[in-house]
């Protein structure tokens with residue numbers, strides 16, 4: 481590969497072929513849930529039971545044994561292993577399929593489903609079962625302070641400084657399986673373009689920010705990603 485510093489952004493589309501539903505479009509998670517009811521801090525304040533149920537169900541599915549990394553996750557893990565230059569994988573996904581595939585240079589900018597966070601101290605704890613709205617937090621010994629470690633609308637995504645530093649210095653930016661509807665991730669392509677990087681979109685269809693990419697390959701991630709990294 482002729483590139484030296486790669487940043488890869490992934491979204492729900494990369495996990496679709498592993499059996500995890502995407503958000504938008506037919507059969508997406510937002511078909512059955514209004515995002516205002518489950519993915520905002522206001523929703524959690526209003527009805528923590530509903531929000532915890534939404535994430536508990538997704539956590540159960542992730543740990544059910546039915547879900548495994550697909551060929552696209554495996555291809556990115558292989559790329560990280562073999563690529564001699566700088567590599568950063570930024571995922572909007574809260575599943576752990578990139579880790580299971582073997583990626584280590586990875587940022588979960590929208591959080592992680594298998595972690596809980598204390599709303600008071602910010603301390604993180606692993607969680608592999610139901611999180612109840614009344615759970616007692618080990619760090620502050622209070623009930624009701626533990627929330628899913630996810631980034632809701634209106635909240636600041638994680639590790640943005642590290643991400644923008646990598647984007648401003650990359651020579652290849654690849655966006656995989658994301659609709660380009662949610663910022664700041666949807667704006668990453670513009671940062672990479674400003675840095676002079678080559679930008680590539682791998683998705684089922686043209687995304688909302690598709691025009692900003694120099695190169696496009698459309699199809700299921702299991703095929704486009706494996707072909708791209710080959």
Ligand code: BJW
Nearest residue numbers: 491492493502503504572633634657658659662663684701
């Ligand atoms: C395949 C495939 C296959 C299918 N192969 N492809 C106006 C303008 C600009 C910005 C804003 C605005 N108003 C508000 C904002 C900011 C807001 C925002 O972007 N809103 C938009 C709705 C406009 N953003 C925020 O609030 C963010 N924070 C922020 O901006 O902080 C700064 C700030 C803070 C405070 C005050 C002021 C500023 C936070 C966003 C948090 C997003 N959270 C969620 C939930 C996380 C937890 C969870 O998982 O439940 O993150 S929402 C949801 O969307 C989730 C995803 O990570 C995110 C992106 O979705 P994604 O991954 O793109 O999925 P889909 O379903 O949309 O698309 C899937 C794609 O895959 C499709 O294109 C398919 O075709 C494709 N596909 N199968 C390849 N097999």
